[in-house]
Amino acid sequence: MRRPVADRFLERRWEPTSPFSRLVGAVLAPLSWLYAAAVRMRNAAYDRGTFATHSLGRPTVSIGNLTVGGTGKTPLASWFAQQLLAAGERPAILLRGYGGDEVLVHEHLVPSALVVVGADRIASAAHARARGATVLVLDDGFQHRRAQRDADVVLVSADGHQTVRMLPAGPWREPAESLRRATHIVVTRKRTPPQGAKQVAGDVSRLAPDAEVSIVHLAPDALVRWDTGERKRLELLIGARALVICAIGDPQAFVAQLQQLGARCAARTYPDHYAFSGDDVRQLVDDSTSADFAVCTLKDAVKLGPLWPPAAQPLWYLSQRVSIEHGAESLDGLVRRLAASAHN
Template structure:
């Protein structure tokens, strides 16, 4: 059993590290308290900053939510920009603007995906303060979304959004590396918007519930589109699936939900595929949209690869809530509708 599976196991021997985890939790809380007590420690941007992140490691649905939020704001005339650490990539220099020609090995597959889906300006840099200043200096921006920046306290923020996987929750409740927590669960009490992917299994905090709704299949090679019904009918032969994401089991659940008979082969998050790992042998291979960004850059025949496009859908209309939330922080989306 892998370490991440142990984090979510009910009978994990990692519980013996609870005292050590408590010490690590106190260190994390102390670090955050220092930034809260001294507002001059964090750099304040000239435009509002909205952080979208999580208190657990990987696989919460954060990237689809960022896409949805960018689209929601853009439809209301808000000029949005994104800053990101650039996980999964290593650029030759920083800060680096993400373009339609950017490669995953430079800026990370999530940022290539975000650029393609949203079209908003994106800057990657491990130094998010520098990335934010660069974005402001080079683009007319009303609002910056700091992707996966919840724990990056050097960058002051106006709005905090946290995403939690409803099925997995906080796992064994221990801090890294003994559990999935970057910060204690109590941290969720301080964010302005808590979004749970899927129905929350056990949560006592006010939340908005989102689902990742399967939309269609897209061919990695030529971007041709098949509805889910058409894909099931045309791809009746051998199907395989692979996923290099934070929570591969969620991809398996989605395929099962739409009655696609394929077993997902998991890889570690941000895995850089080798060509020998992607031999299709005549079968059709289903991948996530995130992994498709990396696969299309490889020197192989990608016509056998199809990704499943998903969109975020909420259980309730979020317009009134978000309009009020952003208005409180200087973004009048209602006036620009």
């Protein structure tokens, strides 16, 4: 089963190069202007103190972005939780939990961290404190301004959309000027070369000169078999036929990563947070018989794995590592300050 027509429509209309997208963009532009005006009014109300903010009662770092999906919030939030655990803290990851997949990913990557799900971050923080959390990590917290935070880490994808249009004509939840609220900006890349990420870092530095800027490569690490945990070297993908399964915010970046690793890819993409059905799995298992590997992301594996038949072609996921290419001292320093604040 390929990506539904409605989802392909959304993807095409955000690309600025086709006549189709230009037409749809023109139709939706008035709604985007209204949305942008509402966002600016809301932000101004928080900036003036008209809207109240609330302390979460623990040192807090927010990991967020300006666009819809695909920047790497989940792996970065897990990375912060891992670093805080290594520093001797008991972190809690607070998230809204759209679709439930990010919850499962966090529990898989950081099993020793608390993971608290809820739309009300204030209530979630109280629950985390009651369970002994010493530091809080807000996954996708940039727009949740009611919750106070000690640091705002905003992710910008170097692989991102070309258009800068606001919702619904484009993927932007906030205008680029909102980056000035960030204390730290992390430029993430998957398929973009290092030089391209450096150019994006320079752009955001000029836009938000007070923010500390880092560059992170969400780098492929290994092929991991879901049911056994067996790991294989990425070199085995060279020339291999890969059935690529992904339901993430930026599926093209994932497919491109596998192609760069040498795989011959047949992609089956779905909307972000897609709930796979039994029929989906049966079709994917059937499609996988002509492939050397059935490969997905960890975000997809936590949902597909329990449904995958043991007798079928094994399901593998591409594990990632957070490789800091620039600004490691900035992110490490933030972790140290959060840990120190937990005991003041």
